[in-house]
Amino acid sequence: MRNRLLWIMMLCPLMTMAESRKVYSPDGKLVVEVKVENGIAKYDAHYEGVEMIRPSRLGLETSIGDYSDHLSFVKSEERVVEKHYDISRTKTSHVDFKANAIDITLQNERRQQMVVTFLVANNDIAFRYTILRNEKNDPQSIVVKEEDTAFRLPEGTTTFISPQSHPMIGFARTKPSYEEVFSNDAPMTKKSMYGHGYTFPALFHVGNKGWVLVSETGVASNYVGAHLSDYDKEDGYEIAYPMEGESNGLGSEHAGIALPGSTPWRTITIGKDLKPIVETTIPFDPLDPLYEASQTYQPGRYTWSWLIWQDQSCNYDDQVTFIDLAAKMGYEYCLVDAWWDTNIGREKIAELSKYAQSKGVSLLLWYNSNGYANDAPQGPFNCMNTSLARNREMAWMQRIGIKGIKVDFFGGDKQHTLQLYEDILSDANRYGLQCIFHGCTLPRGWERLFPNYVASEAVLASENVFFDPNAAKREAFDLTLHPFCRNAVGSMDWGGTIMNRYMSKDNKSRHSRQTTDMFEIASAIIVQTSVQCMAVQPNNLQELPQVELDLLKSLPTTWDETRFIDGYPGKYVVLARRHGNQWYIAGLNAENEVKRLSLDLPMLQGQTVNYYTDGPGLYAQVQKVKYDKKGRIKIEMQPNGGFILK
Numbered sequence: 001m002r003n004r005l006l007w008i009m010m011l012c013p014l015m016t017m018a019e020s021r022k023v024y025s026p027d028g029k030l031v032v033e034v035k036v037e038n039g040i041a042k043y044d045a046h047y048e049g050v051e052m053i054r055p056s057r058l059g060l061e062t063s064i065g066d067y068s069d070h071l072s073f074v075k076s077e078e079r080v081v082e083k084h085y086d087i088s089r090t091k092t093s094h095v096d097f098k099a100n101a102i103d104i105t106l107q108n109e110r111r112q113q114m115v116v117t118f119l120v121a122n123n124d125i126a127f128r129y130t131i132l133r134n135e136k137n138d139p140q141s142i143v144v145k146e147e148d149t150a151f152r153l154p155e156g157t158t159t160f161i162s163p164q165s166h167p168m169i170g171f172a173r174t175k176p177s178y179e180e181v182f183s184n185d186a187p188m189t190k191k192s193m194y195g196h197g198y199t200f201p202a203l204f205h206v207g208n209k210g211w212v213l214v215s216e217t218g219v220a221s222n223y224v225g226a227h228l229s230d231y232d233k234e235d236g237y238e239i240a241y242p243m244e245g246e247s248n249g250l251g252s253e254h255a256g257i258a259l260p261g262s263t264p265w266r267t268i269t270i271g272k273d274l275k276p277i278v279e280t281t282i283p284f285d286p287l288d289p290l291y292e293a294s295q296t297y298q299p300g301r302y303t304w305s306w307l308i309w310q311d312q313s314c315n316y317d318d319q320v321t322f323i324d325l326a327a328k329m330g331y332e333y334c335l336v337d338a339w340w341d342t343n344i345g346r347e348k349i350a351e352l353s354k355y356a357q358s359k360g361v362s363l364l365l366w367y368n369s370n371g372y373a374n375d376a377p378q379g380p381f382n383c384m385n386t387s388l389a390r391n392r393e394m395a396w397m398q399r400i401g402i403k404g405i406k407v408d409f410f411g412g413d414k415q416h417t418l419q420l421y422e423d424i425l426s427d428a429n430r431y432g433l434q435c436i437f438h439g440c441t442l443p444r445g446w447e448r449l450f451p452n453y454v455a456s457e458a459v460l461a462s463e464n465v466f467f468d469p470n471a472a473k474r475e476a477f478d479l480t481l482h483p484f485c486r487n488a489v490g491s492m493d494w495g496g497t498i499m500n501r502y503m504s505k506d507n508k509s510r511h512s513r514q515t516t517d518m519f520e521i522a523s524a525i526i527v528q529t530s531v532q533c534m535a536v537q538p539n540n541l542q543e544l545p546q547v548e549l550d551l552l553k554s555l556p557t558t559w560d561e562t563r564f565i566d567g568y569p570g571k572y573v574v575l576a577r578r579h580g581n582q583w584y585i586a587g588l589n590a591e592n593e594v595k596r597l598s599l600d601l602p603m604l605q606g607q608t609v610n611y612y613t614d615g616p617g618l619y620a621q622v623q624k625v626k627y628d629k630k631g632r633i634k635i636e637m638q639p640n641g642g643f644i645l646k
Contacts, residue, residue: 019073023102025122030270032120034058034104039070041106041116045125047270050209054152056236058116060129060263063143067131070109077103081119087284089299089447089454089491089530091562091577097121097285119286123276125268126217126286133259144255147226149266151214152236153204158185160203160485160569164196164227167245167412172375174409176246177439178458181474182481184570188231197229197240200442203277203485203569211276213269215489217283217445220290220422223264224255225413225441239266246412247373255415264444267489274484278564278575283489284448290422293451294429298403299530299558300332302364307466307496307535309505314339316348320355325538327359330553333531335364335406338378350400362403364436364531367393369420373411376439384424394431404434404454404531413441425450434531436493443490455491455529462495462535466503469511476515476590476640477570479523484569487528496535497524499544499552501618507539515640516618517548522642524555525577525586532557548620551612551644556584565599572637574599585645589637596636605631609645614638 018037024030034043035055045053059068083097099121107113115130131142162182165175178199183190185205192198201215214237219225228237242253257263265287269280303326305313313319319336326334334356340349353363368378370385383393384407397405407424411417421437428435429452437443438457446453459482464471479494486492497520504510513520524532534552541549556579565585567573572595574587583604589595608626613635615621625645627633635643 021076021102021104023078023100023118023120025120026098026100027122030120030123030125032118032125034102034116034118036071036073036106039072041071043118043127045268045270047210047272051154052206052210052212052270053268054154054236056150056152057148059148060114060131060144061146061148062131063145064139065108065110065112067106067108067112067114067129068148071106074105074107074113076105079103083285087448088558090281090284091279091528091559092281093558093560095281095285097281099124099285121282121285123269123271124280124282124285125270126265126282128263128265130262131257131259139259141256141258143252144257144263147239147241147263149239150236151228151268153188153212154206154209156207157188158205159183159188159190160185160205160481161198161228163192163194164199166194166196167243168248168374172377172409174374174376174439176412177410178442179460181460182478182485184477189233192230195230196243197227197237199227201485201489202228202237210270210272211274213277213280213485213488215267215283215442215444217265217267217489218287218449219264219418219444220446220449221415221419222257223418224253224415225418225444226264227413242413247414247417248411250372250411251414251416253414274567275564277484278488279562280488283445287445287448289451290449291426291429291451295432297434297452298332301329301532301534301555301557302326302333302335303329303331304335304337304496304533304535306337307463307498308500308503308537311339314343316344316352319344319352321538323352323356323359323361325536325541326361328541329534329536331361331534333362333364333403335366335533337366338368338408340365341380346396353400353402357401362401364404364406365397365402366406366408369407369410373417374409376409378408385420387423387427390424390427394427394433397433398431402433404436406436406438408437409439410437410441417441422450425453428452436531438493445490447491454531455493457493457495458490459486459492459494461493462498465498465513472503472511472514475513476519476588479526480567480573480588480590481570483526483567483573483575491529492527493529493533494523494527496533497521497552498535499540499548500537505537507537507543516614516638516642517544518612518614518620518644519588519640519642521548521551521555521612521620522586522588522644525584525644526573526575526588528559528562530558545619547612547622551620565601566597576601576603582646586642587635587637588642589639592639594636594638596634598632598634600630600632601627602631605629611635612644612646614641614643
């Protein structure tokens with residue numbers, strides 16, 4: 001008996017012994033440690049010695065085995081990852097990416113092996129799992145049923161996050177569509193509105209320690225789109241998969257992968273301030289394009305009748321009016337929205353496209369994604385949901401000179417729905433069509449994966465400013481929040497720089513816009529998307545001062561460089577974006593008082609520039625100003641106002 005007790009005493013320390021590996025960022029400031037203790041794998045992250053991610057679980061549960069418990073180290077391999085690539089449709093045109101990487105092989109009690117890969121750059125972390133095929137007689141494919149990946153933030157952290165909705169609610173049962181209100185410095189303990197957790201991206205303020213942005217990337221037909229669970233005091237936020245009821249209950253809420261196969265990348269951006277959050281390229285860095293562009297796709301601006309004139313404007317004559325408006329403003333595109341198939345007809349659309357081209361304008365056409373995932377009544381239907389239908393439709397569009405599509409009303413985040421996005425994009429590339437998505441999921445690195453991808457809505461966007469006076473009041477908050485979260489991880493089709501003062505065709509009735517003209521114009525720089533909606537109206541040509549019209553005509557939509565200058569989520573934001581050799585400095589103010597700032601812009605030292613700001617009657621005014629020898633300048637923004645320096 002005594003010998004048995006001694007044996008147990010000797011064994012206990014071994015049972016609790018932890019084995020760990022660390023990987024440092026190239027500058028040494030960010031360190032990730034992965035540890036296996038008592039059969040559980042966890043990771044944590046420290047920035048400049050400060051804990052930003054507390055020990056958080058790793059692991060998967062699959063159809064062939066549990067990779068979340070009874071784990072042990074097998075081996076680890078370290079390497080350096082360097083990538084240099086051009087990208088034309090996001091916040092920068094060229095990226096030089098360098099990270100230190102570690103591949104950690106773990107095995108479960110059945111000796112099944114999994115590799116956990118961490119990439120650690122100077123402010124960014126990306127990690128994923130790869131399930132190996134261990135024996136020749138092992139299955140060639142598996143179902144990932146659950147993921148134990150967690151994100152534990154330090155106590156006292158506050159949140160800027162958006163709840164995941166119930167499935168099949170909202171307009172025509174089209175949710176979830178990433179169109180919910182974000183929290184505003186809320187405590188982590190606050191429960192989500194619907195009880196289903198939160199969508200990506202998720203922004204966290206770790207008090208005076210800094211900021212953390214959590215998201216995922218590299219998701220298309222290869223996996224489900226995930227989100228975060230509600231907060232748990234012990235486990236933090238965990239990865240959650242789609243709800244069973246999404247897409248009318250069709251399809252699996254689990255993920256299927258072939259072996260050996262990898263999950264998407266989970267991403268974490270960490271900074272002492274907000275600069276790394278705004279400027280991060282981690283949604284694109286781990287990825288490579290899935291195919292080559294069939295041609296060079298043209299960025300630009302588009303007019304859009306529907307936002308203010310609504311459904312009744314989808315007729316031939318009104319679309320001619322907005323094509324003419326695009327031509328007068330020098331815009332490249334005009335979007336023809338829903339119901340064009342019945343209200344205009346295909347023969348007249350071909351005629352309309354020919355007319356637009358004669359004016360130097362190209363058409364974009366709206367489509368319903370399918371006819372079975374929800375009850376959205378708008379047509380055209382059944383043109384995008386099968387390969388046969390898409391190829392027939394896209395060949396017709398190519399013949400008549402259509403340059404892009406806006407596809408709406410998807411059914412959630414299940415893998416078969418993500419497959420539909422990929423299929424639409426890859427087929428559209430064959431016919432030279434760019435793609436915008438609405439009523440949709442978050443783009444997860446799609447600018448890098450798909451060269452003809454433009455942007456997604458995936459936000460409570462400008463149409464709500466039209467429909468809801470409360471959304472109009474919230475617009476300034478939203479547009480000063482999204483540079484730090486939603487638009488930080490992917491292009492965002494906000495749906496329009498609104499220049500009407502009132503949300504009506506006559507610009508005299510219904511509720512009013514709550515922002516100044518310069519707020520709206522500056523938002524076209526703050527909101528990043530390569531094909532930007534400029535929701536000017538025909539009446540604006542007579543109503544707006546010439547200084548505003550000239551500015552609206554001149555704004556670019558692609559950027560070679562983006563720098564965060566100043567701001568706080570939901571309060572104000574100042575960004576510097578470079579197009580070629582021209583810098584545009586833009587700011588938005590969501591607070592109820594004048595915001596006076598001293599900006600440090602060393603790249604513009606000694607230069608004289610145009611300073612556009614709010615003048616009398618909420619209209620814009622312009623004056624010449626000069627930066628001092630160090631590039632410093634003082635500006636002010638009116639409540640719900642904005643400015644541009646160029």
